[in-house]
Amino acid sequence: MKHIVYYLTLLFAMTQFANAQPTKKPLRVGVVGLVHSHVHGILNKAFKQTGQTDIEIVGIAEPNRELAERFAKQHGYPMSLVYATVAEMLEKTKPEAVTDFGRIVDHKKTVELCAPRGIHVMVEKPLATSYADAQQMAALAKKNNIQLLTNYETTWYGSNHKAYAIANTEKSIGDLRKIVVHDGHEGPKEINVNKEFLDWLTDPATNGAGALFDFGCYGANLSTWLMHNQRPISVMAVTQQIKPDIYPKVDDEGTIILTYPKTQTIIQASWNWPFARKDMEVYGQTGYVFTVDGTRMRIRLKGDKNEQQTEATASDAPATDPFAYFAKLIHGETKADELTSLENNIIVMEILDAARQSAKTGKAVNLSQRAQVR
Incomplete structure (x- = not known):
């Protein structure tokens, strides 16, 4: 009987200890744009994969309301997450990072808005539409000490x-x-x-x-x-x-x-x-x-x-995917690839x-x- 009481007490203590451990919070991510079809990857991960804890989408910037509503029906996110401009989404939701699924030419604007706020950025490939824009984006990233990554399917x-x-x-x-x-x-x-x-x-x-x-x-x-x-x-x-x-x-x-x-x-x-x-x-x-x-x-x-x-x-x-990697990188769990x-x-x-x-x-x-x- 003493052995049973001992093991039950030990089990209870272990359970309490486990429950007391701080849970790592998912990366707070803002999505910029829905016009690049690669966006389905992050929407599927955030709203359809049960048990995933890498990221949490806290806001979506997309001026095309019809497109946002169409994808909301497809992926199951609430329209309350959608904002008309990137600036409004950043101010209202305070993301730690953004993933850009807009037009390539707009990547520079995203970095210009995010870098001074200390918000990390991952864009879809390629980085920019010109070498000059890429240089300016890199300068902003370095000045404001943010990660600026380019996502290629082949990296994974x-x-x-x-x-x-x-x-x-x-x-x-x-x-x-x-x-x-x-x-x-x-x-x-x-x-x-x-x-x-x-x-x-x-x-x-x-x-x-x-x-x-x-x-x-x-x-x-x-x-x-x-x-x-x-x-x-x-x-x-x-x-x-x-x-x-x-x-x-x-x-x-x-x-x-x-x-x-x-x-x-x-x-x-x-x-x-x-x-x-x-x-x-x-x-x-x-x-x-x-x-x-x-x-x-x-x-x-x-x-x-x-x-x-x-x-x-x-x-x-x-x-296994770019968004898990992005979260690990920003949380200091890995180095840039x-x-x-x-x-x-x-x-x-x-x-x-x-x-x-x-x-x-x-x-x-x-x-x-x-x-x-x-």
């Missing part, structure tokens, strides 16, 4: 991180010689993106370009990472309007060539692939590693008679800006003659 692919480890940490394929990145799909209209997304995505003023920016940014991001944030010597790009009847204002096909001292990167960005794809090929002096998708990979090392197929796991990536880093994405914007210039003039842009801005 375990395969990319395993490929990086094979190429750069383990150095299993020798010095890098060629990187080839393929990204895109059949086209935004062809895959039936919603009208609000299509309108700005196919406007060079609001998106920066067409497929060149929409999907070229992935390759620039990955190449910069694999090359340890080294700027390329030169950038050469060719764009086409294969479907001018559908995309009269922007390119739907883009190829970018980056030259480094002993490496070359080819970025193939397209709204004309027969199927959606986000994969890459990394060739070294003695072997290669290919990513097929987020998990599947193909590898051939020195001495191998045939290539091997392998798979990465979720643990190879820094987090190079793929989402500001340093990387300033170089990405320099590459994209130069690619746009090269495609227009038909000439390569020599970056080695420019001073690097940090």
Whole structure:
């Protein structure tokens, strides 16, 4: 009987201790804009995933009331969360961080409003529509000591991180010689993106370009990472309007060539692939590693008679999703990943800006003659 009383007392004490432990509060997040279809990821996480404690959406800034109501019905959030302007949402809800799902050209405005308030920012890729805007955003972030991240779907692919480890940490394929990145799909209209997304995505003023920016940014991001944030010597790009009847204002096909001292990167960005794809090929002096998708990979090392197929796991990536990572970063539980880093994405914007210039003039842009801005 004494033993039973002892164990019951111990169990009660342990329960009380556990209940007394402070619960980590979720990151208070404001959502800026609903016109980028990637917003469904954070809305699903916040309002449909039971038991998730990483983030709490405290406000949504969206002037298009009809769009906000449509998504409210789809995701189940109350319209009381919706504000007409970013400034009002920030003042009324006091978020710790915001995630921007607006037009790319508006990313700068978001940082201008958030940085002086000490509010961290994560934008969807790419960082900006111009290198000049990206530089100003970076200066604001550094001055106000906030995190300014760019979210790419491919950052959360375990395969990319395993490929990086094979190429750069383990150095299993020798010095890098060629990187080839393929990204895109059949086209935004062809895959039936919603009208609000299509309108700005196919406007060079609001998106920066067409497929060149929409999907070229992935390759620039990955190449910069694999090359340890080294700027390329030169950038050469060719764009086409294969479907001018559908995309009269922007390119739907883009190829970018980056030259480094002993490496070359080819970025193939397209709204004309027969199927959606986000994969890459990394060739070294003695072997290669290919990513097929987020998990599947193909590898051939020195001495191998045939290539091997392998798979990465979720643990190879820094987090399961960008918002869990964002919360951990701001709560001091992890350090910034190079793929989402500001340093990387300033170089990405320099590459994209130069690619746009090269495609227009038909000439390569020599970056080695420019001073690097940090």
